[in-house]
Amino acid sequence: MPGFERIAPILLLLASNIFMTFAWYGHLKYRSAPLMLAIVASWGIAFFEYSLMVPANRIGYAVYSAPQLKGMQEVITLLVFAWFSSWYLGQPLKWNHWAGFALIAVAAWLIFLET
Structure with a gap:
């Protein structure tokens, strides 16, 4: 299927980052839990993240370099985190958070430039 190697990693990285964000930060909403x-709950959630991340990188490596995959993953992580922070934790990002994330996005863009 044409384009599968280009699109599948993006979708898999998006899904994996949703799981990982819940694994890393979801417990903050339940600080009274042991x-x-x-x-243990975070590790259980992270299993599903890895089940999506590994195929994303395997498939994506056919058309993207390892640094490009990492840059893509970082931008997706920031977008997922921005949504999660506002929606789940009730902590919308402030201008300085967005500015910092924008700088990281610029760095990821530079990784995709052909030299």
């Missing part, structure tokens, strides 16, 4: 429970 720490060990948060750790």
